[in-house]
Amino acid sequence: MNCKLLTYSLMTVALTFAACSDDEYTVNLGDETQQQPRTPARPLVADVESVTVPGTEVSFNMVKVRAGTFTMGGVDADAPEHQVTLTRDFYIAQTEVTQALYRAVMDTSVSEFNYGDNYPVDHVSYNDAMDFCFKLRELTGYHFMLPTEAQWEYAARGGHRASPSATAYAGSDNIDIVAWYWNNSPQYQTENPVTHEPMLIRHTSEVRGKQPNELNIYDMTGNVREWCADWYSPLGTAAVTDPEGLSSAGYGRVYRGGSCNDSAQYCRVAHREGLSSSSKSYNIGFRVVITMD
Numbered sequence: 001m002n003c004k005l006l007t008y009s010l011m012t013v014a015l016t017f018a019a020c021s022d023d024e025y026t027v028n029l030g031d032e033t034q035q036q037p038r039t040p041a042r043p044l045v046a047d048v049e050s051v052t053v054p055g056t057e058v059s060f061n062m063v064k065v066r067a068g069t070f071t072m073g074g075v076d077a078d079a080p081e082h083q084v085t086l087t088r089d090f091y092i093a094q095t096e097v098t099q100a101l102y103r104a105v106m107d108t109s110v111s112e113f114n115y116g117d118n119y120p121v122d123h124v125s126y127n128d129a130m131d132f133c134f135k136l137r138e139l140t141g142y143h144f145m146l147p148t149e150a151q152w153e154y155a156a157r158g159g160h161r162a163s164p165s166a167t168a169y170a171g172s173d174n175i176d177i178v179a180w181y182w183n184n185s186p187q188y189q190t191e192n193p194v195t196h197e198p199m200l201i202r203h204t205s206e207v208r209g210k211q212p213n214e215l216n217i218y219d220m221t222g223n224v225r226e227w228c229a230d231w232y233s234p235l236g237t238a239a240v241t242d243p244e245g246l247s248s249a250g251y252g253r254v255y256r257g258g259s260c261n262d263s264a265q266y267c268r269v270a271h272r273e274g275l276s277s278s279s280k281s282y283n284i285g286f287r288v289v290i291t292m293d
Contacts, residue, residue, distance in 0.1 A: 232274025
């Protein structure tokens with residue numbers, strides 16, 4: 001079975017690589033003429049920092065990733081191997097944004113797989129993820145953002161704690177011990193919306209259900225695909241520093257990591273794809289970073 005085509009057939013909106021403008025997403029932060037930016041509760045310095053959503057009991061961990069140089073890409077034709085240097089430390093969420101965290105920030109539930117608080121949020125577009133980042137930034141004072149594609153891959157490969165030999169998946173060459181993907185995710189039977197024939201669907205699992213990578217980050221391979229900040233476009237072979245992708249419309253936005261409904265080849269650390277900013281699916285979610293000055 002072609003898992004990639006199956007996933008695409010079940011998208012709730014047209015999953016085209018249509019170019020789209022950053023004007024597509026907006027977030028209401030109130031009257032900016034009267035509103036003062038919230039001051040962060042404390043500076044982030046530890047290797048693992050816990051952040052609590054103000055006014056709630058929902059907290060989540062952010063893992064520090066130290067600046068460094070790594071070899072990015074090497075799998076896809078539009079992602080050849082090239083050297084990338086990240087000059088600033090950043091923090092990345094230890095898990096994908098959970099349904100409890102999304103609800104605490106956005107005061108709504110959106111997931112198709114609504115199985116519990118510790119499941120990753122799904123059925124969110126890039127625009128939804130950006131709205132979440134802006135709202136969380138407003139609530140906490142920390143500069144939350146989606147990771148750049150380079151930040152995402154660097155963290156998935158283990159960052160400053162990466163093993164000497166790069167692994168195919170985030171934390172191992174054995175995908176079964178680090179990821180929920182097509183071969184091991186829970187399943188249920190449904191009807192193909194096109195052919196009306198019976199078909200199997202894999203669904204998400206609770207975060208932290210598999211082994212973490214070298215940075216103690218979970219599920220960067222599998223469970224849900226993860227949005228990145230960059231516009232999708234082919235990467236080059238030249239060495240780059242602090243890349244952020246195109247500054248204007250490309251072919252949608254990048255997502256990374258594969259999902260519960262993808263086969264192993266689509267879950268490799270270096271694999272990349274792109275979708276329209278407004279696209280949503282039951283197997284797409286996200287995680288956040290805090291950028292450091």
